[in-house]
Amino acid sequence: MSCPDCFAGHINPGTPTGRVTSLHGLDVYVAEPSAPASEVRGIVVIIPDAFGWEFVNNRILADHYAQRGKFRVYLPDFMKGTAAPVWGLDAIRAVMKTGSLLDWITKPYHIATVLYGLVPFIVKNRPGRSYPIVEAFFTALRNSEGAATPVGAAGFCWGGKHTVLLAHGASTVIEGVETPLINAGFTGHPSLLAIPGDIEKLKIPVSFALGELDNNLKAKAIGVVQRAMEGKEGEVKVYVGAGHGFCVRADTAVEDSNRQAAEAEEQAVAFFQKWFAHI
Structure with missing residues (x-):
């Protein structure tokens, strides 16, 4: 997490279109699809990179997920005001x-x-301190509006570790039935993972978007992730030439970087749509 790449990237020029509210004890940015409520396919919670819930890039990403996937998207302040x-x-x-x-x-x-x-x-925001906050939010979500709705977690860099931990099988009990907190997970350029242990423990489908040149997860580790995912429900896509942060902080002035960020968005949306359809 101390790698300079964690602090590298670019600020997107767009303007977020969602709203800010308080939900399950946290401030939350909410992005809604421009579709009737009956057509909303599920809830996606973004667990952001080090720059947190107020970073414009993360809010614009939430807007994109909402419109492209017809999801209700939450971007909570899991860091409680201590983002980088x-x-x-x-x-x-x-x-x-x-x-x-x-x-x-x-x-x-x-x-x-x-x-x-x-x-x-x-x-x-070390995982031992932050993960209980993340898990508590998802537990409250699953026991309320997420009780009868598919729920997904999309984590980036710092948030990737938390998404993987949720996918180890974190659950709650609803009407006497043990229910997983998430139905599917997506992570772009995750940090802090224990390789291969964190991958071997996965019980929930997870889609990985990994950068070939990511200094946080080098080529050798990517290979270990790929082997650990064999036989599991999920996928690993490696973006050639991409570095750490490409899903969120890609340079929009560089054509290939912008294209790879868009492809990672499509990867996440398609994966959630696929697994939400099973619910």
């Missing part, structure tokens, strides 16, 4: 610049700036 600051994107660019003497002279300052923004997020 968006200005970290500019700071990491400054760290990586090496074109002039000034770039090298100012590099220590920019490194310190990145650490100032990233370290508090890591400490306050």
Whole structure:
């Protein structure tokens, strides 16, 4: 999670179209499809990357899922106000610049700036502390509007670990019947995974979108994930040339990067539609 790639990327130029409310004890961004309520296919909860629920890219992604999949999409503040600051994107660019003497002279300052923004997020949102918050939200959701509706989790980077943990079979009891908290999961460029242990424990279908050049999940680890997924309900798609964060923070000015981000959206929507149809 301390890899510079976790703090790299670009801010999307769009404007979110959803609304903000309070739901199951958390502030939540809600994106609704432009379709009658009877046509909504299920609920998708986005567990975001380090930049959290207010980051414009994450909200626009929620809007896309809602419209393309006819899902009701929730993007909760699982970090409770402790997300990594968006200005970290500019700071990491400054760290990586090496074109002039000034770039090298100012590099220590920019490194310190990145650490100032990233370290508090890591400490306050380590899985042992954050996963209970995530699980509590999904439990409340499943026991209310999700009781008779398919529920999916879409996790990115930091959120990918939580999606996989939910897919280990987290459940609640509804009218005397043990019911899984999610029916399907999707994760793009997940971080913090225990490989292969976290994959071997999967009991719920999960779709993985992995970047070939992701420094958090290198090629060797991707191969281990692929082998661990053999015989399980789910899929692994590797995006050639893509790095960490490509699903959410792709550079929209770079044609191939933008295309791969769009393809990952399609992968997630199709996977949820497939498994929601079984409910």
